[in-house]
Amino acid sequence: MEQKLTKKDLWIMFMRLNTMRITLNYETLQGVGFMRAISPALEKIYPDKQDLSEAMKRHAVFYNSHVNGDAAILGLAAAMEESTGPDEKEGINPLKTGLMGPLAGLGDSLVKFTWVPIVGSIGASLALSGSVLGPVLMFILYNIVNMIGRYYAVVYGYKKGIEFLNNNRENNMIQRISTMANVVGLMVVGSLIATVIKVKTPLEIAVNSTVTGEIGGNVIKLQEMLDIIMPSFLSLLVTIVVYRVLKKTNGSHAALIIISMMVITIILKFFGIL
Structure with missing residues (x-):
């Protein structure tokens, strides 16, 4: 299948990803922001306005993850929108739901609770010694992982999603993964009901x-x-x-x-x- 999205499209998605939390709300959390971030890809994939409207509604639902996890899910969702048929679109949101929890935990543990304390300690030690390089160095080191990691996560998620979808159609993997994602999502919802x-x-x-x-x-x-x-x-x-x-x-x-x-x-x- 011929790919419709280019590196420029992925770059625009990455730039919009960085403002995803501006539209944070209690009904869909990051849902509106995710829809806005993926909309450049949707506009290119769906030239028909009715199809585009349905695709945007599909992504303007409840969604919440760590921002670095958002990047990989964003790329994967764009790949699925581009490479799946009309009868397979219903598997996109269950896959997002199944991935957003694990990737949120991974992003928090690796970035927020590991990398940030490390670079913060380095920057603080320099700042306490009177060096103005402390906050500057912390900003640079943090964004080497944060910003660059986000961009490559979008690209990686898209490319691997395209490869996976093209190579595994004969095994009906989309339906199987969607079913597994649904099960995981129901387990998460069930546990939240009981504990929250x-x-x-x-x-x-x-x-x-x-x-x-x-x-x-x-x-x-x-x-x-x-x-x-x-x-x-x-x-x-x-x-x-x-x-x-x-x-x-x-x-x-x-x-x-x-x-x-x-x-x-x-x-x-x-x-x-x-």
Whole structure:
């Protein structure tokens, strides 16, 4: 397959990558920024405005990773947009979702928690000795890895994505990877629901005493009973309800849903239900 993207297109994507976090928001995090960064490639791949609109909507969804991981995912996503058929486009976002977590962890550990402390220590030691080279040297050393690494990650992700997609079509690898990415994504979402969303109830159910027949002899704590049957059941229930509402409204009333959840929570807390 003839490649449509050039080094100039990849360079423009890299430049836009550096401003991805300007559009950071609580609904899609880096989603809008990712869509803007990949849009030069999309404009070249999809000359038809309807196809271009669908492609841009495909990338304007929830996304969040480390900026150096963004670079590799950006190149890979551009390669998939260019090399896949219409029936394979649905595999792009699951692949992004599956990669954004591991690459975020890798970027944080290698860049933020390893390289930054090293160059920061070098720069600080020079600055404390009175040398103005301290902050300058730190800036240069940091960006050797940060900026140059981002550019080559975009190029590497694109080239390796093209090679992979061209060499593995006969093995249906795209579908297999998409399935694996979906599984990983569901595991991440499931763990987040159980650990981040905390919905508990203090309600108790009074039952008759087996000895005196009086009501209130025994008390069953509803939360303990639910935890025995299915831990974090209420958290899962709330997540499903909010997800269904967001899906039905196409996410157009996200702010209203957040405010409604706050009001409902206050009311239920006042009446001792939560």
